[in-house]
Amino acid sequence: MAETQSLSYLCGLADKLEKSQNLSDDELHSVLLCDNPDFIHYLSEKARTVREKIYGKDVFIRGLIEFTNYCKNNCKYCGIRCGNKNAERYRLSEKEIISCCDTGYELGFRTFVLQGGEDTYFTDDRIVSIIRKIKSRYPDTAITLSIGEKDKESFRSFFEAGADRYLLRHETADKEHYNMLHPSDMSFEHRMQCLYDLREIGFQVGCGMMIGSPYQTTESLIKDLRFLQKFKPEMVGTGPFIPHRDTEFAAFPPGSAEMTVRLISIIRLILPDVLLPATTALGTIDPSGREKGLKAGANVVMPNLSPTAVRNKYSLYDNKICTGDESAECIRCITSRVSQTGYRVAVSRGDHIRYGNSVLTQ
Numbered sequence: 001m002a003e004t005q006s007l008s009y010l011c012g013l014a015d016k017l018e019k020s021q022n023l024s025d026d027e028l029h030s031v032l033l034c035d036n037p038d039f040i041h042y043l044s045e046k047a048r049t050v051r052e053k054i055y056g057k058d059v060f061i062r063g064l065i066e067f068t069n070y071c072k073n074n075c076k077y078c079g080i081r082c083g084n085k086n087a088e089r090y091r092l093s094e095k096e097i098i099s100c101c102d103t104g105y106e107l108g109f110r111t112f113v114l115q116g117g118e119d120t121y122f123t124d125d126r127i128v129s130i131i132r133k134i135k136s137r138y139p140d141t142a143i144t145l146s147i148g149e150k151d152k153e154s155f156r157s158f159f160e161a162g163a164d165r166y167l168l169r170h171e172t173a174d175k176e177h178y179n180m181l182h183p184s185d186m187s188f189e190h191r192m193q194c195l196y197d198l199r200e201i202g203f204q205v206g207c208g209m210m211i212g213s214p215y216q217t218t219e220s221l222i223k224d225l226r227f228l229q230k231f232k233p234e235m236v237g238t239g240p241f242i243p244h245r246d247t248e249f250a251a252f253p254p255g256s257a258e259m260t261v262r263l264i265s266i267i268r269l270i271l272p273d274v275l276l277p278a279t280t281a282l283g284t285i286d287p288s289g290r291e292k293g294l295k296a297g298a299n300v301v302m303p304n305l306s307p308t309a310v311r312n313k314y315s316l317y318d319n320k321i322c323t324g325d326e327s328a329e330c331i332r333c334i335t336s337r338v339s340q341t342g343y344r345v346a347v348s349r350g351d352h353i354r355y356g357n358s359v360l361t362q
């Protein structure tokens with residue numbers, strides 16, 4: 001059993017991960033399940049060292065603009081899925097989105113993340129127009145899109161308009177598990193194909209999974225890690241699953257902060273230069289979750305830039321934090337949390353190191 005394995009054996013596994021040596025499934029089991037606190041500390045210190053070697057003490061900030069909570073999909077875990085008749089729907093106008101960017105730029109953000117449900121109102125032309133407006137106003141910023149699955153030509157038009165990055169969590173690399181989390185009109189293969197299309201077009205690509213989602217097994221997590229090793233994304237978004245009262249998963253327990261932080265460390269070791277956020281969901285299940293994530297290998301935080309009036313309507317899961325504060329308050333709070341970890345917020349686009357623009361401007 002993993003629990004009875006010696007500390008030196010376990011630390012040897014972390015060393016192997018760092019050296020990009022392949023771990024067997026049994027070894028990955030041990031890394032994921034063992035509850036030896038000395039090992040968990042060793043893993044996290046190792047991840048922190050690797051992150052500092054590559055990105056120093058900088059933490060990159062992304063201004064998150066949740067611009068629509070309309071969605072045509074019905075993901076079983078998600079509070080804004082189309083089947084939730086209790087969700088109060090909203091979408092921001094182009095003018096409102098630009099105004100969020102104005103506020104964000106003033107506050108030091110050099111990456112804007114446009115996130116939303118798969119809202120058919122936002123046609124490719126509308127998205128392209130928004131990208132062009134932001135880029136012409138703020139040419140020194142990066143745009144990340146997180147607007148779900150599209151066809152390759154749509155992705156290409158967004159890239160040509162100036163979008164730099166695309167976040168599309170794969171949610172789980174285990175097909176059977178994927179089918180338990182999604183309705184039958186959604187396809188594991190299509191989601192994966194989108195990731196390969198985005199990569200081919202030239203985006204910095206982000207995938208990722210929820211930790212502790214219903215029916216997730218250690219085997220599913222091992223498949224996730226193997227997929228990450230193979231796909232080598234530039235970004236990985238991992239947060240705990242948190243139930244939403246209006247979903248069929250309402251009674252499932254949330255994922256744990258401890259497991260999420262452990263995964264952050266493992267991912268840092270297998271993908272040393274990855275951009276890895278300490279997510280709002282992690283801060284929701286544990287008040288100091290984001291700080292723990294940063295100390296264990298994460299190097300990105302994503303404060304909210306959405307107008308306060310709509311924040312609580314972008315309700316993916318229950319008790320989401322940061323829904324009441326103005327953007328200026330959010331960045332103040334995050335800056336202070338970051339500095340408590342010994343790191344500093346960087347005013348820069350914060351690109352992946354292979355894309356070369358991660359230069360500090362202050």
Ligand code: SAM
Nearest residue numbers: 077078116117146147148169240241242316317
């Ligand atoms: N529609 C886009 C997409 O599909 O990628 C972006 C929006 S979607 C709400 C963003 C992410 O929220 C999902 O990829 C999922 O991992 C996460 N999410 C949704 N419901 C969640 C829940 N109940 N707990 C934690 N994370 C959740």
Ligand code: FES
Nearest residue numbers: 071075078081117
């Ligand atoms: Fe579409 Fe969640 S079901 S954003």
